[in-house]
Amino acid sequence: MTSVESPPAEAPQSDRRRRLTSWIVLGAVLVVVGIAGAALSGIGQWAQRDALDPDSAGPTGARALTEILRERGIDVVIARDRATADAALGGGDATLALTDAPYLSDGALSAVTDAATDVVVLDPRARTLRILLPGASPHGVASDAAVEPACDVAAAERAGAITAGAIFEPGPETDTCYPTAGAYGLLIAEVDGRRTVAVDGRALFTNEHLAEQGNAALAVNLLGRHPTLVWYMPAVADSDLAGADPTLGELTPPWVSPVIVLLLVAGIAAAVWRGRRFGPLVTERLPVMVRAAETTEGRARLYAHARDALHAADQLRIGALARLGRLLGLGPSASAPEIADAAAARAGLDRGAVHGILIDELPRTDADLVALDERLRALEAAVHAAVRPERNTR
The missing domain is CATH 3.40.50 (Rossmann fold)
Structure with a gap:
């Protein structure tokens, strides 16, 4: 059972400050959006007025x-x-x-x-x-x-x-x-x-x-x-032109624009109010320490329960290839065929047989998996004996 430390006493004040900051940011965003909208809506009118306008001191004024x-x-x-x-x-x-x-x-x-x-x-x-x-x-x-x-x-x-x-x-x-x-x-x-x-x-x-x-x-x-x-x-x-099609603004009732703005503001406010807030990090003390061996055993039991011999064989081969690569002095980027060729050459074994042990053979049953494990152990022992013979004579 895990134990959770209580939050600090200043947490309520921090929450209040966060809420106040959120509302301030929301207000600033609304002001900026309003200013930007007003500016964008007036760009066309300003450009039209500035061209040859006798009161304008701009480049295109007169x-x-x-x-x-x-x-x-x-x-x-x-x-x-x-x-x-x-x-x-x-x-x-x-x-x-x-x-x-x-x-x-x-x-x-x-x-x-x-x-x-x-x-x-x-x-x-x-x-x-x-x-x-x-x-x-x-x-x-x-x-x-x-x-x-x-x-x-x-x-x-x-x-x-x-x-x-x-x-x-x-x-x-x-x-x-x-x-x-x-x-x-x-x-x-x-x-x-x-x-x-x-x-x-x-x-x-x-x-x-x-x-x-x-x-x-x-x-x-x-x-x-x-x-x-x-x-x-x-x-x-x-304008004295008649018969022109009414614009969208002329067809829209005058109350539509204020309602749209109100709904937009209400939606943003609801998002801030009901949106998920991540509080401060909580320190948690674990009651026990789990050894790595237990994790490995647990995975092995899962493989056994699922009867996934091929997946288990892949894990055995990955471990064997990594150990053989280090033993033969190959770099971490060496491929499985390169390690297999080096192991066969160093131990004086048949290259095809070594490739079958490390790469090609596909175990289908638990018996095949046990046999493959034994052959992997024998291969590692043969390569180890060829690389470090002095340790095997002691």
Whole structure:
């Protein structure tokens, strides 16, 4: 019967400390998961806002350009909804700087641009070009080589060479500048006194590219023609598109997300509460010592009870091979055939007979096993006599 020592007196306090630590760790994990989820959910929105955002000081923002325009006396109005853009454009001559507008229908896009004196499309896409510059279309991206204006447009001539970025194929009655690869980096069309310009603002007017070559001069010449610049960045709330399929968030009732979070927290809390805890190690004193011989005898009885003569023969051979290997001076990596060959050669015995004793013969009955044991003992004695004859003559 084993005796178990009682746990130390400080065990309850240790358990309390462990539980408190577990709750602290659980709270920290929940906070980290919440922060990570919020960050991941906002990555797309932040990236979308940062591109050509006039308030952004990041590499892809356009804050440097808006500050330059304001220093030159231009009233820059940043419109993040259509109502603000319409109000600013209705106050007199104004230039509209327009980024990509996927949320506006064709009619809404035409209506907001019709209110402007000039329109500069900073992120031209196929639909925008089709509506504002009929016949024009994207053509690809120019190489990194600088391109001269090669046109008589004053804004481009004063700016000089640029690296065009995206290039476009012009429509009819469209002035073109910066020719490269069969297309142009700047399209300008004047209809009924309103000038519409298409240029890749992402490659030219962002904070990281504005100081290169003639980019800043071209931006000021295009966007600073009138005392007011309305920089409009259409938002989802401005969308007038109808018939679109509802999103999963729109189909989901508002109570589903809080319930999911609550169930997640409850599941984690239940796992911590009911999870298996390993306590401190307990010292245990064994009442008796078991000799190795008893273990060997016990295994032998199990083999005898199971009548597993082959398994018992393997154990006898393993022991005999190990002793013969040491006796013959062979290393621990010597194989059974190598030991058998060395034993036969040293004792002057038939090689096939020795292989049969150590490897090949398969005992089927207890009598065969006893006979094999006797032959193994005789083989070991013969090898021992051949290796150390002086001990056998004493």
